Amino acid sequence: MHNLSIPFLVITMLITACAAPNTSRINYDSNELDAEVAIQRELALKKYLGYKQRLYTVSYPILKSASQFCPNKQINSAGAQGASSSEFQDGWRVTAEKLLGSDNFVITWVDKNGPAAKAGLKFKDKVIAINDVPFDASPIKNNKFYTEIARTQTSESPQVKLTAQREGELVNLIIQQEKICGYPAVLSESDAVNAYADGKRIIITKGMMRFAQDDQDLALVIAHELGHNLMGHIDKKQSNRMLGTLLDLAASANGINTQGMFGSAGASAFSQDFEAEADYVALYYMSVAGLPLEGVADFWRDMAAEHPSNIGSNHSASHPATSERFLAISKTIEEINRKIAAGEPVKPNLID
Ligand SMILES: [Zn+2]
Structure with a gap:
């Protein structure tokens, strides 16, 4: 059996090598090609500037209103x-x-x-x-x-x-x-659906901007990453194993092992708390920016539909499950609405 496979492989390669298109190729001259390159580059650059404009438009009111929570920054x-x-x-x-x-x-x-x-x-x-x-x-x-x-x-x-x-x-x-x-939102040209914080900036990928089609969804992502920066999650000790990504779930759903990136299970459990805290404070930043909160938790249902392996809770994962995030966000919105109705200051509850 083993010997048979070798001639078969050779024949297959010969056939492949002989394969050629059956129709003639369309001709165009270099001037036409240059003109089309120029058109496509202009379209690409317009789109790139458009992504940035949307990112600034959505992030600016959040950075402005949240300034009350970052007096030192x-x-x-x-x-x-x-x-x-x-x-x-x-x-x-x-x-x-x-x-x-x-x-x-x-x-x-x-x-x-x-x-x-x-x-x-x-x-x-x-x-x-x-x-x-x-x-x-x-x-x-x-x-x-x-x-x-x-x-x-x-x-x-x-x-x-x-x-x-x-x-x-x-x-x-x-x-x-x-x-x-002072944590500007910047665009990453990656197509991965992701966002992260590095302690100085909020980085949003092109892939995420496409996934978060609704500005309310994008605002949630930006506010979450602002939360990581503002709550000091990204200090020197943490920066290697916890980049403050919104989703390593996108990577894990594609079969990429993220354990190495996110460290041990112990560090991951710590990271789940940080993720939950970033979600929690994000809603306060959105609320003080005057953004509507109703329906914002649906972001995690949409994410679950795209990445079903992240629906159930898993304590060794670096991020809370999509189901946990949906519920926690829904209950945080109830908490904020109660404070607004009672005329209380809209500020996260701090433990001390
Ligand atoms: Zn996060």
Whole structure:
């Protein structure tokens, strides 16, 4: 039997090697191909900027309202974001310059209720100077720009002077920045359905943004990761084994062993408590941001439907089961609603 398989394998390989398409290939010239590459790059970049805009729009009100819970970690924010073509490589830079309409640093998102909007900053404005520090958007000067932004974020004075160019005209805007929690939400280009916190930032994957189609779902994910950062779950000791991921369940459902990543069962049990706490405080952050809570627990039913192996509870898992998370979230919403009805402060119950 064993010998028979060898000639069979050889014949199969020969047949495969001889296989060729039966129809002629469509021809196109390199100019047509270049034009299509440019179109597809523009579509991809628009989508990328769109993901970021949605992430900022959903995260900003949460970071702002939760600032009452992070007195030691507040930064000044203008409520605006931008991009410059110099952030992109090679062919993408040309696309970015075309899409942004400039090789300057261009405003790509403005929170509609934020300080920049109040001061009159508009989408697509080109930023020429900050506090009279001029810059162009070449990479080195761009660093100066970010340094200046960082300085205004951490300075005592919330006021910042921004010089922008709009339709060829220079406009000077005085922006009174507001305090937000200094844990920015950033986009990861991964297609995995995941989100995590690293003690400094909130990282949301493209895959998660697609799964959390409803902004309420995305808000829950962002608030959960903010909870990990704000409650100090990601300290130096924990950072290796507990990255604050929303779901290692997505990975485990695909048969990937996450035990190595999340450490021993003992560490995992500890991590379940952190996960539960992040879920708990997340609802308070959403509530103080004025976001509706009704139906938000359904996120975990949707997740269960996608990842059924995580429905039942398992004490050695790093994360609580989807069933446990649904119930805990539903009961936290009842707790918050009771406080609101009684006119009590909307703050998480702390043990001390
Ligand atoms: Zn988590």
